[in-house]
Amino acid sequence: MYVAVKGGEAAIRNAHRLLADRRRGNRDVPALRLDQIVEQLSLGVDRVMAEGSLYDRELAALAIVQSRGDLIEAIFLVRAYRTTLPRFGYTRPVDTAAMLVERRISATYKDLPGGQLLGPTFDYTHRLLDPELAAGGAVETPAQRPADAERMSRVSEILAGEGLIEPDGELPVDRDVADITREPLEFPMERDARLQALARGDEGFLLALGYSTQRGYGRTHPFVGEIRIGEVELELDVPELPFAVPLGRVRVTECQMVNQFKGSAKAPPQFTRGYGLVFGQAERKAMAMSLCDRALRAREFGEDVVAPAQDEEFVVSHLDNVQSTGFVEHLKLPHYVDFQAELDLVRRMRAEHGRTPAVGAAETKEAAE
């Protein structure tokens, strides 16, 4: 009886002890070290950093161990920590054209300045389980070449040269950049706030929504203008100093989706954009994000809002997996007080039903809370 009148404390203590035991597993197997996770489960670490909104590999690795590899639980652990950290300021916008690129592909051009660079991708691997990995064989060092010193211009800049694509979004001069962790959401949202919400949104949720736009639920006619992955420099303006202070480098994945647009009363025919930017190497997420970003700009371009992916309140209210998992899972908390009230009502209505056959079936409140 999990709502034991006495013994709740002991039950919780014992549950935690058992959890710790199961987390550790067979003691004859060496315990995982954080550096092993950082090095060898790096995409899992990246996802936890991205959706946890905290760029710290070691903490993300700790969260993964602590959560027994449940990434949503790990994201939750990281969020609950980062939310307590003081806010020192906001960095300058990162310049992804100055990125130290490890991967860069475009689907809209065969070749382009800077070239196509496949990088560490699963794309052309054959998905055959590899027994050699299980055996722990030696791994070759990768082929390397010196990095290009020049900026690698982005596909959007190439299109912009011809005036075919809408310009980069600009923040109005009198407005500070939004911060969804400091200000409650307000609908309709500005695009900067919405992009922040998408960047920490659940990969699976955004993937499904992005997919739905491809199947006709809010079509956006997308082309992958470019995906690039690599490290960018972070810089902070400090009021007392005449120059921006470099804070270090973070790895990000950027996706610029280029969308055909026939024009409307609000905008001329041109290519429009959907944008995705995610911590770490997270290509699927960045692509899904850019599809959703474009779909959610329907109002801006005077398009009809007819599909779930275009519905800002729907998408933004449900994309956060820490929120979703909490509320779905809270249904397992005791609800017996309200259930008692419902029991009483259903008994009463059944008794009344027997007396007056014309009355319809009992309608009870749908959601347990």
Place this chain on the structure above:
Amino acid sequence: MSARTSEIASYNFAYLDEQTKRMIRRAILKGIAIPGYQVPFASREMPMPYGWGTGGVQITASIIGRDDVLKVIDQGADDTTNAVSIRAFFARVAGVAVTTETAKATIIQTRHRIPEHPLGEGQVLVYQVPIPEPLRYLEPRETETRKMHALEEYGLMHVKLYEDIARHGHIATTYAYPVKVEGRYVMDPSPTPKFDNPKMHMSPALQLFGAGREKRIYALPPYTRVVSLDFEDHPFEVQRFEQPCALCGARNVYLDEVILDDRGGRMFVCSDTDYCEKRRDEGGVAANPFEPDEAAT
């Protein structure tokens, strides 16, 4: 926690950082100044899941001090697992005294019940709220419900309640029963059974409501008029139990139905465990001796 872990992660008194507390405190003050109005706030992730009391926990963390005595209940009971967990959280991060006695607490955090023992002037009741918007199940869009509150346009709610009457002969809402505050805002009392609604009216205690996932805080100052919505020909009424508590003999309290066996045997006992224990200590009549301690596993 290993020494290494505490090096890479550390927390403030009552978990929240001071900036967050200030933000929540400002929202609480506006909530008090506009009774029943839901103040948006930048709710933080808490170390327990959304839906498990993060709104209430954020309020408690923002108001609690070293001299406070905290009581936490869930379903009216101090020893339900989530109440135990939240109480342990505050004992750990704030080092405050905790109690199960309603009368001794300065802050009572609750989910789904208001204690039976009348609250006093020095007390704050903090509610955990899942869906703060009373109109949400009638209109899912925040943009719409916000307009309705702004225009004091509550026709939809009355239509819903009246449809109940048309279909069932009475209002079929048993918990989270909407109230009107000081004749202005329609407010969700959180999913307390409507049995508890009258306790909110002109309470000497300050009542604060926190919805973490939905990012809303609202409040009822003490001595505030709180009226359950009803109709002249169908006045609001609370559910009544036919028998008294089987343990302490209390009447006019909210009872839980406890299943005793799989042949339909059941008993009704106080949902407020502290109230029930107090009455038994004071020699209340037990119609049916029953030791909950032994039933627990």
Place this chain on the structure above:
Amino acid sequence: MTDTLDGGFSDPVFAAQGVFRAVMDAMARPGSIRQLPALAAPPTPLTPAGAAVALTLCDHETAIWLDPVLQAARGAVAWLGFHAGAPLARTPAEAQFAIVSAPGDCIALENFSQGTQEYPDRSATLIFQIETLSGGRKLVLKGPGIATTATIAPAPLPRHFVEQWRQNGARFPRGVDIVLAAPEGIACLPRTTRIEPQEG
């Protein structure tokens, strides 16, 4: 002469908590007088009580408006900037908080942000630094938070305050809220509080 760097809370976490509870209780029970458990030691014309309330509630997320006397006091402005980190609002309508060191000369309440019908919480909270909560003209208060009536006698107050306050109440749910900070303690007037008409 108080230094800019001195005079903040000596124990910031618990001082802010204690002062907040006093403000919360005072806001919840209008007309009741609460002693502050901790005070600040700011440069004049800021007062220990007014500054304690400001440090408790304001930070870089809240724009503060200062009345002309305070605006002219460079030491006080620098002190607030250092200890609260709050930006100064250019106009009273942009401020979330206003600190008024000479309430008798305060501009009309309607100049401050009143919030909107959709977001009435986006209204200003005014911190009046006053001399007394008991030596001024008696105000009999009613409304939420008050069982029957409450009485305070704050001074100084803005000109035609009773009429201004009636108009503030008529704007409900919009309107400003006031924290009265005096040497003897604090009291609050949320927008829901009504001042009963007095003979004479």
